[in-house]
Amino acid sequence: ALSLAAPDVRIEAPIPGKSALGIEVPNKEVSTVYLREILETPEFQDAASKLTFALGKDIAGNPIVADLMKMPHLLIAGATGSGKSVCLNAIICSLVFKAAPSEVKFLLIDPKMVELITYNGIPHLLAPVVTDPKKAAGALKWVVSEMVNRYETFSSLGVRDINRYNKLLSSRDPRQHQPLPYIVVIIDELSDLMMVSPVDVEDAICRLAQMARAAGIHLVIATQRPSVDVITGVIKANIPSRISFAVSSQIDSRTILDLNGAEKLLGRGDMLFMPVGAIKPIRIQGALVTEKEVEDVVAYLVKHGEPVYLSEFPSPDEEDADKEVEYGDSLVPEAAKVVIDAGHASVSLLQRRLRIGYSRAARLMDILEAKGVVGPYEGAKPREVLMTVEQYHRYFGR
Structure with a gap:
């Protein structure tokens, strides 16, 4: 690096397939890779998978495309301004160029409220772009329930995955049976969701990551932290x-790759891509898609089709409002379960388990006492729990 006067060098030891060491020296003039270049290549055009997307070019200038079906989920990380959001835009634009709205549906979660909101109104959306972190947890729960429903349908027909299911339907009368679309869930900032509802979000992501591949549901998660x-x-x-x-x-x-190297990247789309099963990451210059290009794509899609949003898509605000009317606070069922599981009740217990402030925890305790879940205040002693598990299931319907 000193002799070459280079800002940062990466050492590849050894170069795969050769008995030699490699020293990667960054080019002083970074060449821009445009998304259109990759979309026009045979690698993208001839790909059979509807979930093929463009990534960019490797150090030799070869176009790199990836298939979300084979991944089957993707985690993207990087510091602010390093190119994450441009990469997400490139993935979304690639998928809408490759697949019709009946073949791929998106659920976009954007707590930052500025990056993915542009895509509102395109016919590929399952629901309007989710910007409220609390609603995002409810949206992920809906995806989990959709996954379970799909598996029940597959089981009843004796098929193993979405491809076999759609082939079975196409062999019957295609006018009566609509094929199931793939669902791609894209989360632009995971850290925001983990701060608001870490337990619900992590549980939903883990269930989907473990089981959703065969159901045709794929996750693309980005975070800057x-x-x-x-x-x-x-x-x-x-x-x-x-x-x-x-x-x-x-x-x-x-943390992200399980090896060093990402700290020496140059920024502005310079990435290390670690596909599933690979031993070493591939260095890629990410494809650039400008805001104007994204707006043009969205305008074209909106002009040629309307989104059909899910009527049963859950609205956590409505659910919380119903619970609030019924119980006085939307967290009453969860609070009752916490104290029954613990065998004793105290305000500090509710604060810790439900991650809420003192005033709300104290109000919940008063509601639980009024409903006969816990006994009266006894000074320094924890309150007695009066409701059994069976009574809880009968009362709260859980």
């Missing part, structure tokens, strides 16, 4: 395909 409290061990274990853009330290690089 690749720390262990956001990308937990359970999430990492279930999402083997990963992309790392430039990060600030070796620790962040090891």
